[in-house]
Amino acid sequence: MAEALAGFAAAVVDPGRPVPAGLTARPGADLGRRLAVYRNNVTVGLVDALAAGFPVTGRLVGEEFFRAMAQVFVAWNRPSSPMMFEYGAGFADFIAGFAPAASVPYLADVAALEAARTAAWHAAEGPALAAAVLARRVAGWSGEALLAARVTAHPATRVVASRYPIRSVWAVHQGDDPEPAFGGPWQPETALVTRPAGEVRVRALDPAAGAFAAALLAGASVGEAGAAALDEDEGFEAGTALVMLADAGAIGDMEEARG
Amino acid sequence: MAAADIADRFGPDPVPARAGVGLKPQHAAAVLGGRPDVGFFEVHAENYMGAGGPPHRLLEGVRDRYPLSVHGVGMSIGGPGPLDRAHLARLRTVVDRYRPGLVSEHLAWSSHDGAFLNDLLPVPLTEATLDRVAAHVDEVQDALGRAILVENPSSYLAFAESTIPETEFLGRLAERTGCGLLLDVNNVRVSATNLGYDPVGYLDAFPVAHIGEIHLAGYDEEVEADGGRLLIDAHGSPVRPDVWPLFRHALALAGPVPTLIEWDNAVPDWPVLHAEAQAADAVLAGFVGGPRRAGADRG
Numbered sequence: 001m002a003e004a005l006a007g008f009a010a011a012v013v014d015p016g017r018p019v020p021a022g023l024t025a026r027p028g029a030d031l032g033r034r035l036a037v038y039r040n041n042v043t044v045g046l047v048d049a050l051a052a053g054f055p056v057t058g059r060l061v062g063e064e065f066f067r068a069m070a071q072v073f074v075a076w077n078r079p080s081s082p083m084m085f086e087y088g089a090g091f092a093d094f095i096a097g098f099a100p101a102a103s104v105p106y107l108a109d110v111a112a113l114e115a116a117r118t119a120a121w122h123a124a125e126g127p128a129l130a131a132a133v134l135a136r137r138v139a140g141w142s143g144e145a146l147l148a149a150r151v152t153a154h155p156a157t158r159v160v161a162s163r164y165p166i167r168s169v170w171a172v173h174q175g176d177d178p179e180p181a182f183g184g185p186w187q188p189e190t191a192l193v194t195r196p197a198g199e200v201r202v203r204a205l206d207p208a209a210g211a212f213a214a215a216l217l218a219g220a221s222v223g224e225a226g227a228a229a230l231d232e233d234e235g236f237e238a239g240t241a242l243v244m245l246a247d248a249g250a251i252g253d254m255e256e257a258r259g
Numbered sequence: 260m261a262a263a264d265i266a267d268r269f270g271p272d273p274v275p276a277r278a279g280v281g282l283k284p285q286h287a288a289a290v291l292g293g294r295p296d297v298g299f300f301e302v303h304a305e306n307y308m309g310a311g312g313p314p315h316r317l318l319e320g321v322r323d324r325y326p327l328s329v330h331g332v333g334m335s336i337g338g339p340g341p342l343d344r345a346h347l348a349r350l351r352t353v354v355d356r357y358r359p360g361l362v363s364e365h366l367a368w369s370s371h372d373g374a375f376l377n378d379l380l381p382v383p384l385t386e387a388t389l390d391r392v393a394a395h396v397d398e399v400q401d402a403l404g405r406a407i408l409v410e411n412p413s414s415y416l417a418f419a420e421s422t423i424p425e426t427e428f429l430g431r432l433a434e435r436t437g438c439g440l441l442l443d444v445n446n447v448r449v450s451a452t453n454l455g456y457d458p459v460g461y462l463d464a465f466p467v468a469h470i471g472e473i474h475l476a477g478y479d480e481e482v483e484a485d486g487g488r489l490l491i492d493a494h495g496s497p498v499r500p501d502v503w504p505l506f507r508h509a510l511a512l513a514g515p516v517p518t519l520i521e522w523d524n525a526v527p528d529w530p531v532l533h534a535e536a537q538a539a540d541a542v543l544a545g546f547v548g549g550p551r552r553a554g555a556d557r558g
Contacts, residue, residue, distance in 0.1 A: 022420060023417070033483060079377060083309070084377070121312050122310060123309070155310070
């Protein structure tokens with residue numbers, strides 16, 4: 001049994017292989033065509049899963065290009081679990097190295113944004129620290145205490161930094177129009193993905209706020225994250241950014257540092 | 260068997276012998292807002308194995324209002340290797356959380372060398388396979404603390420080494436493990452055409468005493484080089500006209516059982532899907548008082 005199934009599996013994933021011995025169907029059937037049904041189910045099913053998870057990535061390059069690109073990814077990246085919503089986790093990195101897509105330099109970052117939305121959609125529940133609560137809490141702290149403080153991110157929070165306006169590009173491609181007008185300035189955006197009140201939201205942060213959010217939500221202190229932000233913008237103000245992050249639902253909790 | 264025993268084996272909130280439909284996120288508003296008259300909803304277990312978020316909120320809302328069936332597509336109980344324990348634990352989490360009236364899986368395999376092949380692949384129907392599948396079903400049922408249903412596959416190829424007719428294989432599997440069976444009537448139509456046997460004869464040989472659920476769906480069709488038909492289990496269209504008579508034949512043998520409309524691709528607007536379920540309900544109504552399904556007859 002194991003041998004027969006191993007041969008079958010090998011033939012299903014490799015279209016170059018002949019039909020394994022020992023298979024039958026109705027008299028007169030084309031066994032190669034029959035095997036192709038299984039091959040097609042496997043490949044098309046995975047390409048469909050990517051198409052469902054990356055709709056804007058697909059719109060940016062068109063369906064034909066997207067499916068051809070997805071097929072290459074599928075051929076080299078078999079899912080390791082039956083949970084299809086996890087399958088696209090490596091797709092953005094693949095696109096970044098996929099030479100035929102190089103003429104759309106922001107494509108990989110938009111794909112990373114879409115993967116972050118999927119991850120946020122399925123992430124665990126958790127409390128979110130309301131902006132007003134955070135502001136009241138911090139008001140009683142010394143400046144040193146605030147700089148030393150760290151946050152825990154809400155489980156659904158994701159940060160995707162880009163040299164391109166990925167949040168704006170993603171937003172204007174929500175409709176069916178294949179080439180919608182892009183009105184905004186062409187400048188770097190960091191996408192902040194959150195799930196306040198059960199709905200996945202995406203905000204655009206400027207590079208300073210983006211650097212602050214990425215560092216803070218990864219575990220840096222307010223002071224450390226603020227220093228990263230000041231590298232981007234001398235006028236950066238950490239308090240404003242903290243309230244903005246809480247307002248977006250990005251922060252699970254924040255407590256005064258001890259010791 | 261007393262009703263309480265059935266509930267004990269198959270779950271606390273029984274699925275009625277009516278038509279149900281697969282739950283699709285795009286129908287959330289129509290289902291939760293409109294409270295349509297539907298016998299039950301079925302979900303793919305794997306879609307609810309994430310930690311949290313909107314999918315669970317939707318399913319909790321549906322579970323509060325309707326009986327639920329959980330259908331697994333990734334356990335690979337027909338596979339040669341050991342079951343994926345992590346996946347089994349995830350299935351148990353879903354089942355414990357939602358307490359569905361029915362839990363089902365497939366006589367098929369889908370995992371090989373640590374990769375998930377994302378299709379339901381055929382098994383050789385031999386004594387060795389029966390031993391293996393029975394052990395896997397035992398393991399799943401032990402982990403879940405309840406009986407599951409096992410579904411007949413849609414086939415495009417078969418293994419020449421098979422020695423046991425599929426109907427006998429499923430019947431012996433049910434006798435050995437105490438599992439029930441999910442009779443997919445569309446799969447019967449598809450497999451019978453593709454492998455060259457009589458679907459009515461298949462149904463007549465089917466161990467109907469163990470049927471706990473029926474699936475209906477639409478197939479796609481191609482013509483092969485020799486002019487013969489190749490049917491593909493596509494789940495992207497209405498139930499085909501030649502499947503309805505097989506459904507009636509199955510009900511004449513088994514009596515009314517929970518019946519799912521599977522429409523997973525090119526999913527239509529809610530009214531179209533609901534109408535398909537109502538058509539199945541109308542057929543089911545004609546068999547009320549017919550032969551009782553045998554989970555209910557035994558004991």
